[in-house]
Amino acid sequence: MGTKEKSMDLSSPPGFVQLFEATRKVASEVAAAHAADVDAKARFPIETLAALREYGVLSAAVPRELGGAGCNMQELSQLCATLAQHCASSAMVLAMHYIQLACLARHGMESEFFRGYLSELVRRQYLLASMTSEVGTFGDTRSSICAVRCGDGCFQLDKDATTGSYCAHADAILVTCRRDEEAANSDQVLVLVRREDCTLTQTTSWDTMGMRGTCSPGFKLVSAGDEAQVLPGSFADSSAQTMVPYSHILWASLWWGIAAGAVAKAANFVRSQARQKPGSVPPTASRLAEVSVELQAFKQNWMSAARDFDALGDGPQGREELLSLGWALRLNNLKIASSEAAPEIVHRALKIVGILGYKNDSPYSLGRHLRDSLSGALMISNDRIAAKNASMLLVHKEAA
Ligand SMILES: Cc1cc2nc3c(=O)[nH]c(=O)nc-3n(C[C@H](O)[C@H](O)[C@H](O)COP(=O)(O)OP(=O)(O)OC[C@H]3O[C@@H](n4cnc5c(N)ncnc54)[C@H](O)[C@@H]3O)c2cc1C
Numbered sequence: 001m002g003t004k005e006k007s008m009d010l011s012s013p014p015g016f017v018q019l020f021e022a023t024r025k026v027a028s029e030v031a032a033a034h035a036a037d038v039d040a041k042a043r044f045p046i047e048t049l050a051a052l053r054e055y056g057v058l059s060a061a062v063p064r065e066l067g068g069a070g071c072n073m074q075e076l077s078q079l080c081a082t083l084a085q086h087c088a089s090s091a092m093v094l095a096m097h098y099i100q101l102a103c104l105a106r107h108g109m110e111s112e113f114f115r116g117y118l119s120e121l122v123r124r125q126y127l128l129a130s131m132t133s134e135v136g137t138f139g140d141t142r143s144s145i146c147a148v149r150c151g152d153g154c155f156q157l158d159k160d161a162t163t164g165s166y167c168a169h170a171d172a173i174l175v176t177c178r179r180d181e182e183a184a185n186s187d188q189v190l191v192l193v194r195r196e197d198c199t200l201t202q203t204t205s206w207d208t209m210g211m212r213g214t215c216s217p218g219f220k221l222v223s224a225g226d227e228a229q230v231l232p233g234s235f236a237d238s239s240a241q242t243m244v245p246y247s248h249i250l251w252a253s254l255w256w257g258i259a260a261g262a263v264a265k266a267a268n269f270v271r272s273q274a275r276q277k278p279g280s281v282p283p284t285a286s287r288l289a290e291v292s293v294e295l296q297a298f299k300q301n302w303m304s305a306a307r308d309f310d311a312l313g314d315g316p317q318g319r320e321e322l323l324s325l326g327w328a329l330r331l332n333n334l335k336i337a338s339s340e341a342a343p344e345i346v347h348r349a350l351k352i353v354g355i356l357g358y359k360n361d362s363p364y365s366l367g368r369h370l371r372d373s374l375s376g377a378l379m380i381s382n383d384r385i386a387a388k389n390a391s392m393l394l395v396h397k398e399a400a
Contacts, residue, residue, distance in 0.1 A: 013067055013122070014056050016075045022055035023079045031087035038089055038213035039368050042206060044169045045213045048083075048090040053125035057094070061101040066115060067122040068105075073246070073306040077253035084257025085264065088372035089213025091257055093127075093166055095250040096214075100128035100174045102246045103190060103231065106314065107238045113228035117192065129170035131221065133162040139381055142239060143185040147178035148230060156224045157191055160203070165216040168202070171195055175221065176235055188235035191223075198223035210371030241322045245309055247380075248331045252302035252338035255376050256295075259345035262369040263288075263295050266349040269356065269364050284352045291348045298341045305334050325396040332385045339376030346370045 014022070031048040038045045052058060061076055062068020071079070076098050084091035101121070108114025120126070132141040146159040157177055167173055172194045179187050204218035231238065266288055273282040312318030321327060346369045350357040357366040 013059075013064070013069060015069055016060070016071050019055065019057055019060050019069055019071065020075075020078060020082070023052070023057055023082050026051040026055065026057070027083045027086040031083060031090045035087035035090075035213075035368065038087065042208070042212035042215065044166055044215045045087060045090040045093065046169075048087060049093065049127065049169075052090075052094065053127075056122075056125065058097060058125045058127060059101075059122040061098045061105060062118050062122050063105055063109070066118045068118070072310045073249055074303070074310055076246075077250055077302060077306045080250050081253040081257040081260070084254035085261035087213065088254065088258045088369070089211055091254040092211055092214050092251075095247075095254050096130055096165055097128050098250060099243060099246040100130050103174060103238050103242050104128075104192070106242045107190075107231055107233050111228065111232055113226070114192075114231070124171070126171035127166070127169065129165060129167045129173045131159055131161045131164050131167065131173050131175040131219070133164070134176075135160040135162055135218070137185075139384055141176065141243075141380065142188070142236070144176050144178050144188050145185065147181045147183060148189060148191055149181065150227050150230065153227050154224060155191060155227050155230060157193065157221070158223070159221045160218070161221065162204070162218050163216045164200075164219040164221075165214040167200055167219050167221075168215065173198070173221070174231075175223075179234075186236070189233075190231040190235050190238060192229045192231065193221065193223045193225065194229075197225035197229070209374060210368070211375045237319075237323075240328070241319050244328075245322060245331055248335040249302055249306050249309060251376065251379070252305070252334050255338050255342035255373060256298050256302060258369050258373045259295060259298060259342045259349075262346040262349035262366050263291055265357070265364050265366060265369075266291070266352040269353045287348070287352045291345060291352070294341065294345050294348070298338065298345065301334055301337060305330065325392050326398055329389055329392055329396060332389050335380070336377075336382050336385055336389075339379070339382060342373040342376055343370060346373050 030051045034047050059068040060071040064070035080091050080095045083094055104114055104118060134145055136145050137143045149156045159175055172192055175191050175193050176188050179189050199222050201220040202217050203220055206215055206217040270282055270284045270288050312321055350366045353364045356362040356364040359365055360367050
């Protein structure tokens with residue numbers, strides 16, 4: 001895993017406006033400059049993550065009472081969308097980190113250990129990764145084979161994960177597992193495994209079509225630590241109330257960011273065509289107008305989900321609502337629609353730009369955008385999600 005970064009000045013924690021400005025700057029000045037190299041070498045975006053740490057962006061989701069910015073879903077999704085316009089892999093790392101952070105912040109606040117850990121995360125700008133996948137569970141995050149073993153105040157946990165994004169660069173990994181060795185596959189908990197608690201052995205490679213900078217090969221994890229690192233409650237609840245909403249909304253926002261980045265390139269191309277023939281509107285301009293309709297509708301979809309999620313509040317009633325079929329369907333629909341919309345919009349942008357978008361060495365190149373956006377439908381397979389929706393719709397009668 002990666003090295004610890006410099007400490008934050010806790011006397012003046014940045015608010016959302018400062019974090020947004022900082023993310024915009026990091027996106028356009030750092031992420032944009034390194035995105036092609038990150039993609040070509042399938043390497044971790046170290047420069048971007050270092051810059052985000054420098055500005056305190058990694059603690060945006062930590063509650064204010066623990067020194068973080070206390071950003072809500074609408075704010076976090078804007079940060080992810082902004083970064084994704086220049087480097088989708090960096091944005092995916094940030095989104096996955098926020099998803100794990102939200103699990104700790106929303107389910108660990110009663111625990112002295114987790115409150116202490118979150119305060120430390122603000123100072124040290126720790127990066128959190130996730131291990132839900134496992135050899136033998138076939139993409140079903142709500143099922144585990146491995147089990148945590150607790151005794152004498154300690155835990156032991158070993159896991160064979162198929163895919164572990166940036167695990168080798170993270171300060172800690174949130175790992176799903178069975179509650180104990182007698183528990184059913186679906187009776188899961190989350191365990192915070194810190195870098196110093198584990199050994200990681202890489203088992204597969206990550207030479208993929210896209211999202212290459214997420215560095216997500218398989219890993220064998222062998223770990224041990226304090227029993228207090230087992231997150232209170234069940235993963236059934238933290239998944240429905242936090243992991244799924246944060247994943248689907250933040251992923252949707254970053255997939256939108258990829259599409260927006262591609263449309264921005266297409267718009268630049270159309271303007272350059274217009275400049276070549278002053279006084280005329282190039283034929284590609286009407287294609288651009290058409291794709292901007294799709295982009296706007298896509299944005300409204302994730303923004304409205306983020307707004308409605310924030311409106312639920314963090315009380316018991318809001319948490320209860322998130323367990324409803326209505327919310328499950330809405331979030332699943334958002335995930336399916338956004339992961340399909342992103343590559344479609346990028347493809348439309350490519351058709352506007354033409355050969356200069358198809359070339360890898362042109363300023364209008366859209367290859368990386370298209371390849372990155374194709375991961376959305378696979379990252380928790382849309383077919384798997386659609387099958388769950390099909391069962392829920394048999395009993396859920398309210399209109400969407
Ligand atoms: C960029 C990226 C980053 C990732 N990062 C992480 C990470 O950090 N940590 C982690 O744990 N995991 C990570 N994953 C893995 C992810 O969580 C899933 O485990 C993985 O994407 C699912 O792999 P799969 O296609 O083998 O799964 P499956 O869901 O088993 O799908 C295999 C095939 O079966 C089909 N299928 C499945 N169910 C049904 C059904 N009910 N009906 C019809 N067809 C079905 C699918 O369409 C697909 O064709 C990442 C994945 C990606 C793409």
